Amino acid sequence: MLYVFDDYLLDTDRCELRHGSSSVAIEPQAFDLLQYLIRHRERVVSRDELIESIWAGRLVSESALSTRINAVRSAIGDSGTRQRLIKTLPRRGIRFVGDVREERQAAEEPPSGAPESRAVETRKLDETDRQSDWQAPEGRSGTLPQLMASPSKPPRRFFPRLTVGVFAAVSLACVGVLTWSYLARSAQSERTRANIQTAAKLTHISEQINMVSREDYESVRALQQWAVDLDPHNATALARLTSAIVTGVLNHWSDDVVADLHTADLALQDAIRIAPDSMVVHGAQCHILRAMRQFEAAIKLCSEVAQRFPNHPFPHKEIGYNKLMLGRLDEALAEFREADRLAPDSRMRWTWNQGMGLVYLMRGQDQDALERLSRAALEAPNAGHTAAYLASAYALVGREQEARDALDHYLKVWPNTSLNNFGPMVGTAAFNSQMKRVLEGLHLAGLPD
Structure with a gap:
């Protein structure tokens, strides 16, 4: 069966997805998932049904399923934001909504052979053999019993030949089993x-890939989930999968925060069990503690990591954000500055520039805030809430047009944002108190109530 949709062709016989004249790389489970959605496109398919059909009911995490759905969307030029071909219906499931045309390939006729002639030849050979076995010696005649009783030729003994034949067959079978076992183990080892x-x-x-947009996040998460599926004992892949999922939660790219944090925590526990002393694993621990709002525990762990790995900026960045969430602005600023000192050219620099800019904005140092937030917005315009903070800073210094431009950009990424649901308000009461000045600037910039 061929399924044609939106310049794509899904060939079920060849397990191939094509776009125009080019073949599209797609992993087997993602191909099966796409095929299943297309075949049942007339209705919504639940996640449980997908797990039962694609994974035969095996235990599959929400992360693994979401990763495969994202892989399918990526393969057919769709995304979780656009949902042009695959639509998610919250608490119900997903459905393929694109227009599909079905075509059938012409079946190939089975190759013609000559089994009948081979059978005839075999029968002739058998008859010849029987004749030669029972033919009387030249010059002698008689019935079969007479010939077998003749003293000139002892009776034929079938049992010794049969025993040797059975022994040879059993030996051959044993050799075959051993050879197959060896080859199977070798093949398995090679696949591993x-x-x-x-x-x-x-x-x-x-x-x-620098995760500065939802698309980057989805790509990194899919790649790391794929790596973990291939090698479940890869601690680095497990830790980076944890960090990718947590980044999605902290940047509000996650569609299900509770499920994603649970998935991230399971991956992290496996990583800790495999490589408890890894810097990457410790970094993932720091990251997930902040997402779980365990700020004090995160500061303690990240401080230990910073002592063990003094040249890495990541622990200082994490300590800075955790102290920021506790309203300890001066201490947070010091940690952000330390991260900047250790890695002034890091591609992650936008994260601590955003942190410093927010601290300056809260403290009323608007020019310093504008400098840091402008840098962060230039490096990562679609990540975090940099553009919103920048809009607030512009508005507070009276640069109204620039404030509106920055806010317009932010609302293109987060179109449903208002003053009442502005994302970063996830800290303590001390943090929320400091955010009042930021919200005042956003109100001046035009963010609706």
């Missing part, structure tokens, strides 16, 4: 090595 190598390459690729 290939999976480990592929997982390492996927992790390396994901490390090159």
Whole structure:
């Protein structure tokens, strides 16, 4: 069966997805998922049904399922934001909503052979053999019993030949089983090595992606989930999957915060069990504690990590944000500055520039806030809430047009934002108190109630 939709062709016989004349790379489970959604496009398919159909009811995390859905969307040029072809219906499931045309391939006729002639030849050979076995010696005649009783030729003994034949067959079977077992183990070992190598390459690729947008986040999460599926004992892949999921939660890219944090925590526990002393694993621990609002515990752990790995900026950045959430602005600013000192050229610099800018904005140092937030917005315009903070700072210094422009950009990314649901208000009462000045600036910039 061929399914044609939106310049794509899904060939179920060849397990191939094509876009125009080009083949589209898609992993097997994602292909099966796409095929299932298309075949049942007339209705909404629940997540439980997908797990039962694609994974045969095996235990599958929400993260793994979401990763495959995102992989399908990516393969067909869709996204979780656009949902042009695959639509998510909250608490119900997903449905393929694109227009599909079905075509059938012409079936190939089975190759013609000559089994009948081979059978005839075999029968002739059998008859010849029987004749030669029972033919009387030249010059002699008689019935079969007479010939077998003749003293000139002892009776044929079938049992020794049969025993030797059985022994040979059993020996051959044993050799075959041993050979098959060896080859199977070798093939399995080779597949394991290939999976480990592929997982390492996927992790390396994901490390090159700076998560500054929802699309980046979805790509990194999909790559890391794929790496973990291939090599469940890869602590680095597990830790980076945790960090990717947590980044989605902290940047409000997650569609289900509770489920995602649960998935991230399970991956982290596996990573800790495999490599308890890894810097990447410790960094993921710091990250997830902040997302779980365990600010004091996060500061304690991140401080220990900073002492063990003094040249890494990540622990200081995390300490800064946790202290910011507790309303300890001076201490937070010191940690952000330390991160900037350690890695002034890091691609993560926008994160501590955003932190410093927010501290300055809360303290009324608007020019310093504008400097830091402008840098962060230039490096990561669609990440975090940099554009909103920048709009607030512009409004508070009277630069109204620039404030509106920055707010317009922010609302394109987060169209349903208002003063009542502005995302960053997840800290303590001390933090929320400091946010009042930021919200005042957003009100001046035009953010609705």
